[in-house]
Amino acid sequence: MPYTVPAARAAAGAPTRLREEIQSRLEALADTHRVPGxxxxxxxxxxxxxxxxxxxxxxxxxxxxxxxxxxLGSLTKPYTAALVxxxxxxGDLDLDEPVAAHLPELSGLPGVTVRHLLSHTGGLPTGPDSDAASTTNGSRYLAALCTAEQALFPPGTDFSYSNAGYVAAGRLVETITGMPWHEAVRTLLLDSLGTRPAFIGxxxxxxPTAAGHAVNTATGQVRPVRQYLAPLEAPAGALLGSAADLAALGSALVGRSQVLPPAVAxxxxxGESGARPGALADGWGLGVALFRQGERVWCGHDGNAQGTSCHLRADAESGMVVAFTxxxxxxTGLWRDLTRELERVAGIRVPATARPxxxxxxxxxxxxxxxxYRNGGVAYRVAAGPDGSPVLSIDGDLSLPLVCYPDLTFDLLDPATGRPEPGGRFHRDPAGGRVERVQVSGRTARRVDDC
Structure with missing residues (x-):
C-alpha cells in the first residue's frame, strides 16, 4: 500500500537504526553497480x-x-522551464504565443508555442550532437533544425524529447532578460534556491565537483570521463548540483517554498495534452515528467551527463521530495534498486520509472x-532479423531485438541480460492506416522509407 505521511516522516526523522540501514544499502548498491560516489x-x-x-x-x-x-544532465531542463x-x-511572455514572436529563427515552425517547447510537444527534432553543435551558434542551430521539412508531427499532437526545444527556451530567456542564460538562471533562480552555481565547462x-565515470570494458576498471557540452546546449544540460540542490528545486515544485509562486509550480x-512520453514517464508537464503511483502523481526528471546519473521525484500531495545523484x-541501476530498498526498509514508495x-x-x-525512420540527423531502422523477428538499429549501430505487441508498443531486449525493457511504440497515420512514426525511449522519428 502507498506510504503515509507519518511513515515518511518517521523515515526522514531518521532514527539511528533506520538511518544506518539506508546508509548501508546506499553503500552496498554503489559497490554493486560500480558507482564511485x-x-x-x-x-x-x-x-x-x-x-x-x-x-x-x-x-x-x-x-x-x-x-x-x-x-545533472537533463535535470537542467526543469530549471530552464522554471525561468520561462x-x-x-x-507578463513578459505568453505560454501560448508562437515562439517565433520572440525568436525569428523559429519562423519556419510558426505553430510552435512556448508551451510546446517546454512539454516536448512541438515536433522538434532532437538536434545534432555536441560536437556538431560546437561549430555554430544558437540562432543558426535553431534556424537549420526548426523547419517544416524536419518537423516530426503537428505541434501539440504528440511527444518527442528534444534538446533543441530547450536550446530555444534558453534563447527565449536570453532575448527577454538581456542576460546570458548562465547569468539569468543564477540571478533569477539559483540564488533564491540557495544553490551555488556550477556548470559544465x-x-x-x-x-566541490564530481567527475563522471565509466567502466573500461578492456580492463574492467572504473575511470573518470571527460564531460563536455557545446555552449549553446547549456540550457538543456549544463548545470551541476547536489542532491540537496535538487531537493530545494523539488520543494519549490510542490509549493513548499516561495521561490516559485504557487500558480507557477x-x-x-x-499534465499537457498530447504529451505521451512512453517509456520515459506517464505524462509530462512544463519542464517536468509525471509519474503515476496509484492515486498519486509525482513530478520530477531524470538526467544523465557523461558518466553521471541524477534523479528527482516530488509528491505535491504529501510534500515528499526524494533526490539522488x-x-x-x-x-541509473543504483537509483532503481534504491527506490525498492526505500520501500522495503522505510515504507516510502518512490516511482523510479513509468508504470509497467x-x-x-x-x-x-x-x-x-x-x-x-528519421529524427533530424538520426536514422532508426527496423528490419527483420535472422529469425524474422524485428531488430532496431540506430545510425547503423547496435542491433536490438524488439518484442512487439498488437497495440503497437514494443520492448527492447537488453543485450547484456536478455531481459525485455520498455522501449516505445509505433504510430499509425491519423486515419489508422500506415505506420508513420516510431517513438524510441521518448524520441519520435518519422518514417522516410520502407524496408
Whole structure:
C-alpha cells in the first residue's frame, strides 16, 4: 500500500537504526553497480535525511560530501522551464504565443508555442550532437533544425524529447532578460534556491565537483570521463548540483517554498495534452515528467551527463521530495534498486520509472513496422532479423531485438541480460492506416522509407 505521511516522516526523522540501514544499502548498491560516489536526500518539509558515500573522483581520491556538485544532465531542463514560467508570470511572455514572436529563427515552425517547447510537444527534432553543435551558434542551430521539412508531427499532437526545444527556451530567456542564460538562471533562480552555481565547462569551480565515470570494458576498471557540452546546449544540460540542490528545486515544485509562486509550480506540474512520453514517464508537464503511483502523481526528471546519473521525484500531495545523484553511468541501476530498498526498509514508495504496461497480449511480428525512420540527423531502422523477428538499429549501430505487441508498443531486449525493457511504440497515420512514426525511449522519428 502507498506510504503515509507519518511513515515518511518517521523515515526522514531518521532514527539511528533506520538511518544506518539506508546508509548501508546506499553503500552496498554503489559497490554493486560500480558507482564511485552517490548522494541521497529524503525531505518531508519538516525533516530531512541527507546521506552520501564514496569518492567524487577516482583519479584524485577526493571524497564525496553533501555539497559535492554532480553534472545533472537533463535535470537542467526543469530549471530552464522554471525561468520561462517566471517570465510568463511577470507578463513578459505568453505560454501560448508562437515562439517565433520572440525568436525569428523559429519562423519556419510558426505553430510552435512556448508551451510546446517546454512539454516536448512541438515536433522538434532532437538536434545534432555536441560536437556538431560546437561549430555554430544558437540562432543558426535553431534556424537549420526548426523547419517544416524536419518537423516530426503537428505541434501539440504528440511527444518527442528534444534538446533543441530547450536550446530555444534558453534563447527565449536570453532575448527577454538581456542576460546570458548562465547569468539569468543564477540571478533569477539559483540564488533564491540557495544553490551555488556550477556548470559544465567552468574553468574554475566555485564549489566541490564530481567527475563522471565509466567502466573500461578492456580492463574492467572504473575511470573518470571527460564531460563536455557545446555552449549553446547549456540550457538543456549544463548545470551541476547536489542532491540537496535538487531537493530545494523539488520543494519549490510542490509549493513548499516561495521561490516559485504557487500558480507557477502548479502550471509546471499540470499534465499537457498530447504529451505521451512512453517509456520515459506517464505524462509530462512544463519542464517536468509525471509519474503515476496509484492515486498519486509525482513530478520530477531524470538526467544523465557523461558518466553521471541524477534523479528527482516530488509528491505535491504529501510534500515528499526524494533526490539522488551518482557519478557513474551505473547509477541509473543504483537509483532503481534504491527506490525498492526505500520501500522495503522505510515504507516510502518512490516511482523510479513509468508504470509497467498492462497485459498487451502475445507478442506479434508487425511486419508493417519495418522501415527507416528519421529524427533530424538520426536514422532508426527496423528490419527483420535472422529469425524474422524485428531488430532496431540506430545510425547503423547496435542491433536490438524488439518484442512487439498488437497495440503497437514494443520492448527492447537488453543485450547484456536478455531481459525485455520498455522501449516505445509505433504510430499509425491519423486515419489508422500506415505506420508513420516510431517513438524510441521518448524520441519520435518519422518514417522516410520502407524496408
Amino acid at each position: 552517490a548522494q541521497l536526500v529524503l525531505d518531508t518539509g519538516t525533516e530531512t535525511l541527507s546521506l552520501y558515500t564514496g569518492t567524487a573522483d577516482t583519479a584524485t581520491g577526493v571524497p564525496f560530501t553533501a555539497d559535492t556538485a554532480v553534472a 514560467l517566471l517570465l510568463a508570470d511577470d 567552468d574553468t574554475a569551480a566555485a564549489r 502548479k502550471e509546471m506540474r499540470r 551518482g557519478n557513474a553511468g551505473g547509477a 504496461a498492462t497485459d498487451r497480449g502475445r507478442p506479434v511480428a508487425l511486419p508493417e513496422c519495418l522501415g527507416t
